[in-house]
Amino acid sequence: MTLSVIALILGLAASTQSPPHVEWSADGFEKALEQAKRENKLVFIDLWAGWCGACKRFDQAVLSDAAVVAEMRDFVCLKVDAESAAGVPLAARYGATELPALVFLEADGTLRERLAGFRPAPQFVLEIRRVRANDGTLGEIEKRLAANGDDLLARLDLAARLKRMRDPKWELELQSVRDRMERGVGFDPKSPEDRFAIARKLRQCGDEKGYQAQLAAIRELDPEGRSEPMRRLALNALIEDVNARYRQSQVFDPSPIRSFLADEKSPLVLFEGYSMLRSMTSFQAEDARRRKLPELAARLSAEAREQARLAWQNCPADRLAYFGREIAEDLLADPELDAPTFPFLIDVATRASQAAPRSADHLEVLGRCLERAQKPEEAASAYRKALEFDPSNESVRRRLEKLAPR
Numbered sequence: 001m002t003l004s005v006i007a008l009i010l011g012l013a014a015s016t017q018s019p020p021h022v023e024w025s026a027d028g029f030e031k032a033l034e035q036a037k038r039e040n041k042l043v044f045i046d047l048w049a050g051w052c053g054a055c056k057r058f059d060q061a062v063l064s065d066a067a068v069v070a071e072m073r074d075f076v077c078l079k080v081d082a083e084s085a086a087g088v089p090l091a092a093r094y095g096a097t098e099l100p101a102l103v104f105l106e107a108d109g110t111l112r113e114r115l116a117g118f119r120p121a122p123q124f125v126l127e128i129r130r131v132r133a134n135d136g137t138l139g140e141i142e143k144r145l146a147a148n149g150d151d152l153l154a155r156l157d158l159a160a161r162l163k164r165m166r167d168p169k170w171e172l173e174l175q176s177v178r179d180r181m182e183r184g185v186g187f188d189p190k191s192p193e194d195r196f197a198i199a200r201k202l203r204q205c206g207d208e209k210g211y212q213a214q215l216a217a218i219r220e221l222d223p224e225g226r227s228e229p230m231r232r233l234a235l236n237a238l239i240e241d242v243n244a245r246y247r248q249s250q251v252f253d254p255s256p257i258r259s260f261l262a263d264e265k266s267p268l269v270l271f272e273g274y275s276m277l278r279s280m281t282s283f284q285a286e287d288a289r290r291r292k293l294p295e296l297a298a299r300l301s302a303e304a305r306e307q308a309r310l311a312w313q314n315c316p317a318d319r320l321a322y323f324g325r326e327i328a329e330d331l332l333a334d335p336e337l338d339a340p341t342f343p344f345l346i347d348v349a350t351r352a353s354q355a356a357p358r359s360a361d362h363l364e365v366l367g368r369c370l371e372r373a374q375k376p377e378e379a380a381s382a383y384r385k386a387l388e389f390d391p392s393n394e395s396v397r398r399r400l401e402k403l404a405p406r
Contacts, residue, residue, distance in 0.1 A: 021069060022064075022069055022077050025076055025077060025078050029080075033107060033108070036107035037108075041075055041076050042076070042105065043078065043105040044076070044102070044103070045078045045090065045094075045104075046059075046078070046080070046100060046101075046102060047081075047082040047087060047090065047091055047096050048079065049081060049082050049083050050081070052100065054100060054117060055100040058119075061121065062118075062119070062121045062124050066392035066393075066394075067390060067392060068121050068124055070389075070391055071129065075104075094111055096114070096116070097166065099116075100118065101115075102114070104131045111142075112137050113138050113139060116165045133358075136157070141157050141161065150180060151186065152177050152181070152187055153197060153201055155173055155176060155177050155180075156201035159171075159174045160201065160204045170205070174205055189217075190221060191221075192221050192222050192227040192230065193227065193229060195217050199211045199218070228266050231264065231269045232268070235260060238256050239257060242280070254280060254281070257276075257277055258277070261273045267314040267316075268316065270310065270311075270313075271311055271319075274308075274311035275308075275323065278308045278311055281304040281307060282300075285297050298336050301334055301336040302336065305344075308330075311323070312324070320351055321352050321356035322352075324349065325352045325356075325362055325365055327352075328348050328352060328366075331345050332345075332365075332369065342369075346369050348369075349369040352366075353382075359389070360390035360393050364395065367379040367382035367396070367399060380403045383403070384400065
């Protein structure tokens with residue numbers, strides 16, 4: 001057989017290779033639950049309908065995406081027509097009011113999460129990972145409420161989630177919170193911290209009037225502005241003022257914010273202040289580059305890196321994964337990045353990856369940071385680990401092959 005014929009055969013085989021696809025269970029709902037129990041997995045149900053254009057888009061563009069397919073291997077997957085004899089009771093049982101309804105269940109059939117409507121593949125991958133980690137899911141919120149029905153923050157989380165899903169029950173949950181607050185139940189009316197936490201959740205629910213009422217109560221409780229909520233409000237006012245003056249005069253003067261933070265003791269206020277300063281200064285540095293002012297751009301970039309360090313020192317545990325990856329990616333894109341910054345860059349990327357232990361994206365960023373710091377073997381190790389979680393990640397595969405060609 002000639003080489004040309006062999007090449008033709010191989011080419012035909014490659015062209016007919018089926019695209020990646022989710023493995024759907026064909027045995028029905030009860031069997032899917034039994035399989036999930038045996039294999040210690042969660043259950044995913046895609047509820048769809050033939051008339052639903054968003055369902056077709058989701059099926060074609062998302063459920064055939066290689067990254068989504070890789071993530072869904074941790075689930076027993078079931079595709080059900082929501083208007084079929086099997087689908088109608090499932091849609092009713094799990095409150096599917098909008099299609100496609102994407103339902104995630106525990107192996108015993110308990111709801112863990114319900115999502116509604118089309119979302120692109122990268123966003124759905126993040127949702128899958130969040131569901132797997134049980135981070136802010138409906139199931140997690142409902143467990144908090146089962147343990148304490150007067151947990152106002154959990155009830156507000158539920159109201160916000162139901163509102164996003166266009167579930168009319170969100171208004172009942174919000175009214176339940178208001179009723180409890182009028183009775184002084186579920187929070188300390190004399191605590192600025194309790195009131196501020198509630199205020200932020202009320203704003204997430206779209207209750208601006210309730211939000212402002214809580215801020216007024218905080219100011220009355222702490223007229224001298226010593227509590228953390230009042231310090232956060234004061235910081236936000238300074239940030240808004242600096243931005244307003246910049247819009248009016250195009251002069252960037254963050255000195256009021258720096259002076260405020262110099263005397264601050266709260267780690268959370270320091271984190272919020274320095275992370276905002278970093279964003280503002282980075283924007284100014286980029287603007288200086290566009291205006292071809294290299295010396296100003298270099299100075300502002302150095303300031304932004306120092307502000308990133310100060311923010312990172314005070315970063316809350318629940319923000320490490322997101323904020324660390326953001327800093328690392330910004331530093332990698334910084335043309336003024338210098339070798340003395342490499343240890344900080346690697347520390348940030350490493351800790352961010354540790355905070356998101358199953359994220360191939362975080363591992364890829366870590367690998368890029370290690371490459372930039374001239375650590376190819378460690379970078380290759382990070383890429384290999386990323387491929388364990390996302391075998392179809394072509395970006396990681398290309399980086400690995402470039403480092404360690406076969």
